Every structure is written in C-alpha cells, then in structure tokens.
Amino acid sequence: MAKKKRVLVLTGGGDCPGLNAVIRAIVKRAAQTDDWEVIGSMQSFDGVLNEPTEIVVLDEKKVDGIHFRGGTILGTTTKGGPFAWPVKNKDGSWGSADRSEELLRKLQFLGVEAVINIGGDGSQKISQRLFELGLNVIGVPKTIDNDLSSTDYTFGFQTAVQIATESVDKLATTAASHSRVMIMEVMGREAGWIALHAAIAGGADVCVIPEIPYEIAKVIAHLRKRYQEGRGYAIVVVAEGAMPKGGFVYAHEATEIGNANKRLGGVAFQFEQSLKEAGMSFDSRVTVLGHLQRGGVPIAYDRVLASQFGVKAFELVLDKKFGEMVAYRHPNVISVPFLEAIEKYNYISKDSDLIRTARGLDISLGD
Numbered sequence: 001m002a003k004k005k006r007v008l009v010l011t012g013g014g015d016c017p018g019l020n021a022v023i024r025a026i027v028k029r030a031a032q033t034d035d036w037e038v039i040g041s042m043q044s045f046d047g048v049l050n051e052p053t054e055i056v057v058l059d060e061k062k063v064d065g066i067h068f069r070g071g072t073i074l075g076t077t078t079k080g081g082p083f084a085w086p087v088k089n090k091d092g093s094w095g096s097a098d099r100s101e102e103l104l105r106k107l108q109f110l111g112v113e114a115v116i117n118i119g120g121d122g123s124q125k126i127s128q129r130l131f132e133l134g135l136n137v138i139g140v141p142k143t144i145d146n147d148l149s150s151t152d153y154t155f156g157f158q159t160a161v162q163i164a165t166e167s168v169d170k171l172a173t174t175a176a177s178h179s180r181v182m183i184m185e186v187m188g189r190e191a192g193w194i195a196l197h198a199a200i201a202g203g204a205d206v207c208v209i210p211e212i213p214y215e216i217a218k219v220i221a222h223l224r225k226r227y228q229e230g231r232g233y234a235i236v237v238v239a240e241g242a243m244p245k246g247g248f249v250y251a252h253e254a255t256e257i258g259n260a261n262k263r264l265g266g267v268a269f270q271f272e273q274s275l276k277e278a279g280m281s282f283d284s285r286v287t288v289l290g291h292l293q294r295g296g297v298p299i300a301y302d303r304v305l306a307s308q309f310g311v312k313a314f315e316l317v318l319d320k321k322f323g324e325m326v327a328y329r330h331p332n333v334i335s336v337p338f339l340e341a342i343e344k345y346n347y348i349s350k351d352s353d354l355i356r357t358a359r360g361l362d363i364s365l366g367d
C-alpha cells in the first residue's frame with residue numbers, strides 16, 4: 001500500500017465549544033480521499049516539541065461521536081509556543097527560546113505535509129510566522145469572544161451567548177423575588193459581543209461593554225427609573241473588559257509561566273462597589289459566569305459552523321491554499337490570508353444595528 005500523506009491537526013489557546021466538531025470534520029473529509037491520513041499533536045505544538053513526542057492518529061473511529069463534546073480531545077495550551085518556549089534561566093527566572101527551526105525539522109521527520117492550526121488570534125499569528133518559514137499551514141479561527149475581524153462569527157460564541165442568556169433568565173427569577181439588582185459578568189476580553197447579545201436576549205436593563213465606557217451616575221439613574229416604573233428588580237450585564245469613562249480595564253498581571261496575557265475577570269465586584277459609593281441603595285448581588293461559558297456541549301449552530309470550518313480547512317489543504325485561514329462570510333465559508341485575518345480585531349461599532357436595538361429596548365449602556 002502506498003504511503004499516505006500526513007496532515008497534522010492541533011488546537012491552541014483557550015478551549016471553546018466546537019473544537020471537537022472541527023477535528024471530526026477534518027478527519028471525515030480526509031477519509032474520503034485515498035491518500036491522506038490525519039494525526040494530532042497534543043497540547044498545541046507541544047506534542048511535536050516534547051520528548052517523547054505526543055502525537056495521536058486521528059481516524060474515524062477516534063473521532064466518532066465527539067462533535068457534541070466540549071473542550072478538545074487534543075488538549076490545548078495558552079503558554080509558550082514554538083517561538084517563545086518557556087525556559088528556566090540559571091538564576092531561576094523564566095525566559096523563552098525560539099524552537100521554530102526544531103519544530104520544522106521534527107515535522108519533516110514525522111512526514112507532515114500540512115498543518116491545520118485551530119486557534120484564536122495568538123495561534124494564527126504563530127501560523128503566519130511558520131508559514132513565512134516555509135510550513136504549509138491552514139488556520140481555523142476559534143474564540144467565544146467573536147473578536148476576529150475577518151469572519152462574521154467564530155464557533156463557540158453562540159454557545160457562550162446561550163449559556164449567558166440562560167443565566168440571565170435564572171437570575172431574573174431570583175432578582176424578582178428579592179427586588180434586587182443582579183449584576184452578571186461575562187467574558188469577551190476587549191469585545192462586548194457576548195455581553196450585548198445576552199443582554200438583548202435576556203431582557204437586561206443595563207449592559208456595559210468595553211466599546212462604550214460607562215458613567216456610573218447614568219447607570220444608577222436608569223436603575224432608579226426601572227424601579228420607579230414598577231419593575232422592582234434589575235439585571236445588569238457587565239462585560240469583563242468594561243471600563244468607566246476616563247478609567248481603565250480591570251485586569252490582573254500575567255502570572256502563569258509562558259502566558260503573557262493579562263487576566264480579566266472580577267470587574268463586576270468593582271462595578272457593584274462603584275454603584276454603592278455613588279449612592280445606589282438597592283440590594284445587589286454579583287455573579288461572575290467565568291469558564292462556565294466555555295464548558296459543556298456546543299449548541300447546534302456552533303456544531304454546524306465548526307463542521308463547515310473543518311471540511312473547508314481540509315479542502316484548502318487539498319487545494320494547497322496554504323497561508324490562509326477559513327472564515328465565515330454569510331452564507332459562505334471562504335478563506336483569507338493570515339495577514340488579513342490577524343490585522344485587526346472585531347469590536348462592536350457604536351452605530352451598529354445591535355447597539356441601536358439595545359437602545360430601542362431601553363437597555364442602558366451607561367453613556
């Protein structure tokens with residue numbers, strides 16, 4: 001039997017619902033050819049760089065039924081990568097090493113002809129650099145934050161919105177029972193997509209997002225209005241990257257070895273404190289949804305989008321369209337060069353229909 005060509009698949013960055021559906025789609029599409037086999041690298045590129053290597057064969061049996069499982073069967077990491085591999089210096093401090101040349105040599109040794117890198121902006125920046133070094137790479141975008149500009153949507157986002165919306169629904173019943181202001185914080189980094197969608201779908205009263213810095217007095221005025229109108233409780237959705245006018249994003253310094261990202265999360269407590277200090281007298285409680293938004297099964301929409309991305313990614317390998325990332329432009333799945341894909345982020349525009357809708361529903365954005 002002739003030797004098959006190998007495509008290596010990996011998942012990098014934070015996990016998100018739908019990753020397994022992408023992996024399954026790549027494997028199923030590759031199985032329709034006679035000459036390709038799929039292998040996976042565990043924990044992003046670490047599986048190739050580690051000694052011994054951690055590489056798994058991905059056949060149809062291995063991916064059977066994984067489309068509705070959250071997380072990633074390949075594992076993932078937000079630390080390091082081939083260009084910034086964490087190394088301990090002699091004095092005990094941590095530095096980083098460029099292991100990209102070694103990676104390329106090992107991939108050649110493993111007989112890898114193409115790589116499909118499933119990951120967010122950080123991962124696709126790595127894809128571009130490896131492509132520049134001559135690697136045949138295809139990218140698949142993923143993030144619950146929906147902040148990549150070259151694709152209408154990323155899979156995982158709608159699942160996160162669904163979880164956040166169901167959480168608003170739950171908070172509303174307990175808020176009504178106790179006449180409280182419930183403040184719910186959602187993820188999204190510098191983008192307010194999850195927050196605004198959940199606020200609209202869940203019927204929230206206030207939604208503060210990074211794109212529109214808020215004034216606490218305006219938030220309080222709106223809450224008072226809602227109580228005076230007889231609603232008797234209120235729901236406030238706070239994006240983790242929200243900030244007051246003239247203020248800063250609430251973030252913790254990066255502390256994990258090899259992970260340079262500042263950690264967001266917890267701003268809702270500060271927001272509640274500001275409400276109290278500015279004179280809000282209603283009882284309030286804070287819920288930080290955190291990683292609940294990234295766990296569990298992907299909703300049907302995300303499974304479909306992830307499957308479309310997986311099939312397209314393998315077809316790009318067949319077409320040798322390396323250096324490109326798959327993207328969704330309604331109603332088609334297309335591909336865009338990495339350089340275009342990583343050029344800028346996707347934030348909510350102040351004059352977008354989504355913002356107009358929120359205002360039309362009397363959701364205060366605090367401005």
Ligand code: F6P
Pocket residue numbers: 014078143144145187188189240264294
């Ligand atoms: O980018 C996805 C995301 O879930 C952000 O919304 C969030 O700020 C971050 O990742 C959390 O990262 P970690 O899993 O490293 O805590």
